Amino acid sequence: MTGGTEVTAADMSEKTSGTGAIDMSVDLAGMRLPNPLMTASGCAANGRELHRFFDIAQLGAFVTKTVLAEPRSGRGTPRMAETPSGMLNSIGLQGPGIAEFARGDLVWLKSVGARVLVSIAGNTAGEYAEVAAVLRESPAFDAVVGVEVNISCPNVANRGLVFACDPLSSAKVVALVREELPRDIPIFAKLSPDVTDIVEIARACVKAGADGLTMINTLLAMVIDTERLRPQVAGVTGGLSGPAIRPVAVRAVWQVRAAMIEGRMRMVQIIGVGGVRTGDDALQLVAAGASAIQVGTATFNDPTAPLRVNRELAAALQHKGFARFSDAVGIAHTRLDQR
Amino acid sequence: MSGASRQSPPLERTPQVTGELIATRRIGAYHHLTFVAPGVAEMARPGQFVAMAVGGDTSANLLRRCFSIHKVSPSGTHGGTVEVVVAARGPGTRWLTDLSTHSEVSIIGPLGRGFPVPTDPVPCVLVGGGYGSAPLFWLAEVLRERGCHVEMVLGAATQDRLFGVVEARRAAAGVTVTTDDGSMGIKGWVSAVLPDVISRCGADVVYWCGPMAMLKSVTDIASAHGAVAQVAVEESMACGIGVCMTCVMPVKGEDGLTRMARSCVEGPVFQGDRIRWEAFENGGCRVPEDAFGAAAMRGH
Numbered sequence: 001m002t003g004g005t006e007v008t009a010a011d012m013s014e015k016t017s018g019t020g021a022i023d024m025s026v027d028l029a030g031m032r033l034p035n036p037l038m039t040a041s042g043c044a045a046n047g048r049e050l051h052r053f054f055d056i057a058q059l060g061a062f063v064t065k066t067v068l069a070e071p072r073s074g075r076g077t078p079r080m081a082e083t084p085s086g087m088l089n090s091i092g093l094q095g096p097g098i099a100e101f102a103r104g105d106l107v108w109l110k111s112v113g114a115r116v117l118v119s120i121a122g123n124t125a126g127e128y129a130e131v132a133a134v135l136r137e138s139p140a141f142d143a144v145v146g147v148e149v150n151i152s153c154p155n156v157a158n159r160g161l162v163f164a165c166d167p168l169s170s171a172k173v174v175a176l177v178r179e180e181l182p183r184d185i186p187i188f189a190k191l192s193p194d195v196t197d198i199v200e201i202a203r204a205c206v207k208a209g210a211d212g213l214t215m216i217n218t219l220l221a222m223v224i225d226t227e228r229l230r231p232q233v234a235g236v237t238g239g240l241s242g243p244a245i246r247p248v249a250v251r252a253v254w255q256v257r258a259a260m261i262e263g264r265m266r267m268v269q270i271i272g273v274g275g276v277r278t279g280d281d282a283l284q285l286v287a288a289g290a291s292a293i294q295v296g297t298a299t300f301n302d303p304t305a306p307l308r309v310n311r312e313l314a315a316a317l318q319h320k321g322f323a324r325f326s327d328a329v330g331i332a333h334t335r336l337d338q339r
Numbered sequence: 340m341s342g343a344s345r346q347s348p349p350l351e352r353t354p355q356v357t358g359e360l361i362a363t364r365r366i367g368a369y370h371h372l373t374f375v376a377p378g379v380a381e382m383a384r385p386g387q388f389v390a391m392a393v394g395g396d397t398s399a400n401l402l403r404r405c406f407s408i409h410k411v412s413p414s415g416t417h418g419g420t421v422e423v424v425v426a427a428r429g430p431g432t433r434w435l436t437d438l439s440t441h442s443e444v445s446i447i448g449p450l451g452r453g454f455p456v457p458t459d460p461v462p463c464v465l466v467g468g469g470y471g472s473a474p475l476f477w478l479a480e481v482l483r484e485r486g487c488h489v490e491m492v493l494g495a496a497t498q499d500r501l502f503g504v505v506e507a508r509r510a511a512a513g514v515t516v517t518t519d520d521g522s523m524g525i526k527g528w529v530s531a532v533l534p535d536v537i538s539r540c541g542a543d544v545v546y547w548c549g550p551m552a553m554l555k556s557v558t559d560i561a562s563a564h565g566a567v568a569q570v571a572v573e574e575s576m577a578c579g580i581g582v583c584m585t586c587v588m589p590v591k592g593e594d595g596l597t598r599m600a601r602s603c604v605e606g607p608v609f610q611g612d613r614i615r616w617e618a619f620e621n622g623g624c625r626v627p628e629d630a631f632g633a634a635a636m637r638g639h
Contacts, residue, residue: 026602042580045584049581049604053355070632070634072636073599074587074636076625078576079587087577092636094584094587094599242401247470274341298401300403300577300578301398301403302355303578304581
């Protein structure tokens with residue numbers, strides 16, 4: 001059994017960066033994190049459960065389950081199906097609502113010393129702003145290192161079309177959330193890969209005030225139960241996640257980073273997420289342009305995966321001769337003619 | 340920005356260990372597996388479960404498989420051991436049952452809330468459907484240590500799908516066996532014999548572990564006889580540790596409010612009359628309209 005030892009922030013950055021010989025720290029849109037590894041929204045609940053396996057203050061940041069204005073029961077069951085190297089889920093954003101989150105979960109997260117990236121959503125652009133406004137008033141708001149805007153929600157005001165599939169809707173949400181939060185709290189728009197041109201959405205979000213981007217959310221997918229010949233999950237369709245979608249995430253991060261390098265949009269930092277299971281997986285996203293990494297579905301297989309991936313990533317970077325994590329971000333773009 | 344000040348007391352961590360398979364034995368339609376799993380056995384209570392990773396480090400089956408703990412021996416010659424009973428039904432369970440001894444498996448546990456044990460030495464009936472009976476023998480032992488009179492009812496479709504009939508005769512004062520086809524014991528379902536067994540011993544508590552389909556009738560029979568039903572549910576889980584939110588079911592809290600409760604951390608044992616049975620239909624479960632947060636689902 002572990003636990004019980006007091007760990008200072010200084011010890012922590014050394015401990016979590018492997019041998020201490022490589023600097024894994026990252027400045028993420030103005031917030032200093034001891035390492036680039038995070039949980040992924042919806043794959044770690046709100047902290048207490050994973051804290052039974054490791055000290056979540058060792059993470060670069062803890063990413064909370066998307067919270068909306070009101071408490072939500074989530075959908076009926078079945079809510080998931082296992083798929084090759086992944087899974088399909090249709091939870092329906094079950095959660096306590098922002099008021100309870102702000103005075104309960106967030107306060108607890110602060111009490112254990114976690115740095116928190118809060119994921120928010122709404123049924124309308126106005127609801128996103130309302131959620132941000134309540135969050136800002138939390139007694140534990142100083143534990144927040146950023147807000148991740150989950151724009152993969154159906155927009156009630158636009159015939160249920162997902163915000164993230166429309167540049168105007170995405171921009172409106174980001175602009176309204178930006179207005180509600182202090183300047184020094186960075187906001188990250190979490191993009192869906194289910195679009196024709198992800199660069200167009202990325203550009204709209206950054207123009208509207210996003211300090212960074214999280215890529216990617218799950219892919220819309222479906223499984224049929226062949227015994228009953230009907231959809232496997234109660235929500236009919238669901239989000240596909242896990243190592244199966246990793247190449248899609250690498251492609252999306254690559255495309256947006258390339259657009260930034262080419263001057264087609266402003267350069268902002270990208271948090272890479274999608275199918276990361278090992279340090280080598282994380283390194284792909286980093287080399288494509290990600291400045292931080294979230295581990296999602298792999299946590300179901302190994303609850304300590306985010307910390308393990310950090311150790312493996314540090315070892316891989318060190319093995320390749322890097323002195324700092326940040327030197328590897330986007331490096332694959334400089335090596336196109338070295339194939 | 341959060342600081343380094345840390346006030347909360349150290350939390351008890353859940354063991355995540357590499358278990359070594361030291362015995363694998365076929366019993367009827369099932370496999371009985373014994374693992375050396377240091378740290379797991381010492382903390383476990385009857386009704387809790389373990390979550391096992393399947394297929395090795397690069398497995399395409401990412402989700403852990405959860406098994407009720409059949410038995411633990413905290414101080415075996417190799418260290419603490421944990422025993423589970425597995426039915427090979429899919430790729431994950433087939434991988435586990437095909438393992439040869441000395442294979443290594445990642446094991447997390449003990450997980451979930453086990454069976455509550457009465458403080459007074461009251462009569463109890465333990466009912467198991469199929470290999471759902473696996474945790475009941477250990478529970479019987481714990482109950483008898485408390486001075487409880489223990490009766491067992493084991494039921495299954497056929498004789499080869501019963502688990503632990505011999506063990507039950509050692510663990511309980513009375514054992515009743517039923518099979519759907521009459522290949523062993525009384526022909527019929529456990530629900531046919533349960534009322535008599537409860538009346539005969541004047542049971543205050545009925546424990547059930549087995550297929551979801553029977554949970555409601557066991558709960559109803561217990562209630563009709565003035566007994567409390569404690570039921571272990573089998574809802575499909577992706578993680579087993581409370582983070583994925585897939586294994587939920589509508590459960591009424593002490594405040595009377597129904598919530599979509601995670602069976603892995605809030606269960607797997609629930610008081611039977613707290614579960615909203617009417618919401619289960621067609622192999623799934625809908626959210627009752629009066630459930631906490633159901634109103635907000637009308638948007639999407």
